[in-house]
Amino acid sequence: MYDYIIVGAGSAGCVLANRLSADPSKRVCLLEAGPRDTNPLIHMPLGIALLSNSKKLNWAFQTAPQQNLNGRSLFWPRGKTLGGSSSINAMVYIRGHEDDYHAWEQAAGRYWGWYRALELFKRLECNQRFDKSEHHGVDGELAVSDLKYINPLSKAFVQAGMEANINFNGDFNGEYQDGVGFYQVTQKNGQRWSSARAFLHGVLSRPNLDIITDAHASKILFEDRKAVGVSYIKKNMHHQVKTTSGGEVLLSLGAVGTPHLLMLSGVGAAAELKEHGVSLVHDLPEVGKNLQDHLDITLMCAANSREPIGVALSFIPRGVSGLFSYVFKREGFLTSNVAESGGFVKSSPDRDRPNLQFHFLPTYLKDHGRKIAGGYGYTLHICDLLPKSRGRIGLKSANPLQPPLIDPNYLSDHEDIKTMIAGIKIGRAILQAPSMAKHFKHEVVPGQAVKTDDEIIEDIRRRAETIYHPVGTCRMGKDPASVVDPCLKIRGLANIRVVDASIMPHLVAGNTNAPTIMIAENAAEIIMRNLDVEALEASAEFAREGAELELA
Numbered sequence: 143m144y145d146y147i148i149v150g151a152g153s154a155g156c157v158l159a160n161r162l163s164a165d166p167s168k169r170v171c172l173l174e175a176g177p178r179d180t181n182p183l184i185h186m187p188l189g190i191a192l193l194s195n196s197k198k199l200n201w202a203f204q205t206a207p208q209q210n211l212n213g214r215s216l217f218w219p220r221g222k223t224l225g226g227s228s229s230i231n232a233m234v235y236i237r238g239h240e241d242d243y244h245a246w247e248q249a250a251g252r253y254w255g256w257y258r259a260l261e262l263f264k265r266l267e268c269n270q271r272f273d274k275s276e277h278h279g280v281d282g283e284l285a286v287s288d289l290k291y292i293n294p295l296s297k298a299f300v301q302a303g304m305e306a307n308i309n310f311n312g313d314f315n316g317e318y319q320d321g322v323g324f325y326q327v328t329q330k331n332g333q334r335w336s337s338a339r340a341f342l343h344g345v346l347s348r349p350n351l352d353i354i355t356d357a358h359a360s361k362i363l364f365e366d367r368k369a370v371g372v373s374y375i376k377k378n379m380h381h382q383v384k385t386t387s388g389g390e391v392l393l394s395l396g397a398v399g400t401p402h403l404l405m406l407s408g409v410g411a412a413a414e415l416k417e418h419g420v421s422l423v424h425d426l427p428e429v430g431k432n433l434q435d436h437l438d439i440t441l442m443c444a445a446n447s448r449e450p451i452g453v454a455l456s457f458i459p460r461g462v463s464g465l466f467s468y469v470f471k472r473e474g475f476l477t478s479n480v481a482e483s484g485g486f487v488k489s490s491p492d493r494d495r496p497n498l499q500f501h502f503l504p505t506y507l508k509d510h511g512r513k514i515a516g517g518y519g520y521t522l523h524i525c526d527l528l529p530k531s532r533g534r535i536g537l538k539s540a541n542p543l544q545p546p547l548i549d550p551n552y553l554s555d556h557e558d559i560k561t562m563i564a565g566i567k568i569g570r571a572i573l574q575a576p577s578m579a580k581h582f583k584h585e586v587v588p589g590q591a592v593k594t595d596d597e598i599i600e601d602i603r604r605r606a607e608t609i610y611h612p613v614g615t616c617r618m619g620k621d622p623a624s625v626v627d628p629c630l631k632i633r634g635l636a637n638i639r640v641v642d643a644s645i646m647p648h649l650v651a652g653n654t655n656a657p658t659i660m661i662a663e664n665a666a667e668i669i670m671r672n673l674d675v676e677a678l679e680a681s682a683e684f685a686r687e688g689a690e691l692e693l694a
């Protein structure tokens with residue numbers, strides 16, 4: 143019997159496990175479908191290149207055929223180990239834009255607004271470069287560092303951005319977001335600092351915390367509409383964990399897993415559940431809806447030097463010395479997150495804030511790293527930060543071991559394609575500016591022949607991919623149609639909440655790991671202080687006054 147059963151040990155789940163088990167009088171169970179995070183490729187940052195192919199540490203989902211992407215089904219990696227996606231991600235530390243949280247405040251109240259978010263980001267952060275300040279914290283568990291290794295081409299990209307009239311930004315999480323610069327990463331001493339490393343590893347010995355890995359949650363157990371436990375499958379055997387009478391089930395399976403488990407358990411759109419023979423517990427039509435993701439397109443160029451991280455015989459000496467640097471000093475190119483530099487720009491001057499993000503990789507990247515691309519080259523990722531298209535997670539089968547239906551419905555809003563066309567044009571302008579032009583041999587994809595808007599649209603439909611930020615599938619809101627209320631309680635049910643990226647009402651303009659960790663920190667406080675919606679508003683008012691005083 144547990145006071146809290148947390149399902150999913152990802153970015154959010156690890157934070158919850160840490161905070162809730164800090165009270166020795168509470169018994170906490172953390173269930174995770176994947177194994178422990180012992181594989182060294184998780185911890186060595188450049189190991190990311192090989193994690194895409196892992197079947198053991200990666201759910202490796204495929205989307206439904208995408209109508210606006212020539213019917214293609216896209217590869218959707220999600221982490222499946224302690225740390226979840228934070229154990230296989232690119233480690234870029236970005237909080238999003240202040241306005242994202244103003245929109246959350248509109249949807250869910252002040253406790254989810256910018257002042258509160260900033261307070262939590264700072265509380266969680268241990269920034270290795272910036273001192274404690276208006277924007278940064280140094281006392282938290284989440285290590286945020288500058289990269290130990292930056293390839294000369296990543297520096298050239300930033301220089302070229304400035305030559306293309308984009309300002310330099312020394313801190314994307316500081317005063318403003320616009321500009322080109324170098325990413326800070328969730329790393330410590332040249333190693334990945336996943337949510338598991340930051341929040342779980344240090345508390346593994348707590349006697350009131352049980353962590354069950356290789357445990358695939360298959361159903362939430364309800365008595366009437368009250369959650370009382372979870373069924374899971376481990377080594378082909380069915381097991382159950384139960385809550386104490388006032389205990390809670392906390393769903394942190396991520397934006398794909400959480401709505402999927404809810405639907406398998408009878409919570410979702412009644413008609414869809416019926417179609418798959420799932421008995422209805424509660425008709426909640428928005429479960430799985432409101433799916434938002436960042437669609438991404440690349441420019442890939444051959445380099446005229448051997449500066450990039452290459453796959454070539456001539457790279458072997460650098461590879462060997464890089465391995466020694468990493469093993470003995472935790473330095474060198476193996477500490478690279480690959481997406482070393484980048485930036486945020488507007489697709490057109492009339493925009494009030496950046497709606498495009500760049501990730502520059504000083505290497506070729508083919509098919510999410512699943513295919514080897516020989517030679518020396520570089521890749522610019524360009525993504526639409528504020529997409530209007532909305533998709534859904536649905537059921538394909540009532541079998542919990544079958545993946546769900548994933549339909550992001552990319553480019554269903556025409557505005558999104560216009561943003562991406564602008565992104566390609568701005569990206570090319572940067573890559574043709576002098577500092578990058580001197581490394582340029584030729585454009586491999588899409589290739590110089592792709593010039594007009596129609597040709598670019600065709601190319602986007604042929605090649606665009608996810609940049610891995612699905613959110614929104616258990617939308618939080620004050621309105622009765624939302625899946626969870628501002629305390630993250632599932633509407634119409636008792637003793638169950640959602641705490642992960644799926645509660646975001648709107649996708650943030652940036653990478654989603656730090657925002658998800660922040661969500662879990664906020665949730666842990668709501669749960670531990672037993673706050674209700676009115677209390678949230680009151681304490682947020684207090685927090686805002688405090689923040690305003692501090693800013694003054």
Ligand SMILES: Cc1cc2nc3c(=O)[nH]c(=O)nc-3n(C[C@H](O)[C@H](O)[C@H](O)COP(=O)(O)OP(=O)(O)OC[C@H]3O[C@@H](n4cnc5c(N)ncnc54)[C@H](O)[C@@H]3O)c2cc1C
Nearest residue numbers: 150152153154175226227232233234359396399643653655
């Ligand atoms: C390849 C990749 C690169 C990315 N790069 C970045 C980046 O550079 N910066 C950034 O900020 N964000 C990045 N992201 C996104 C970011 O990592 C995610 O948004 C974030 O980790 C989501 O956190 P979460 O807690 O919602 O879900 P997750 O971290 O995915 O955690 C969900 C957990 O639940 C478990 N689970 C799922 N179903 C079940 C089940 N049935 N039973 C038991 N357990 C289950 C999963 O195995 C997983 O451990 C990236 C993501 C990916 C996949």
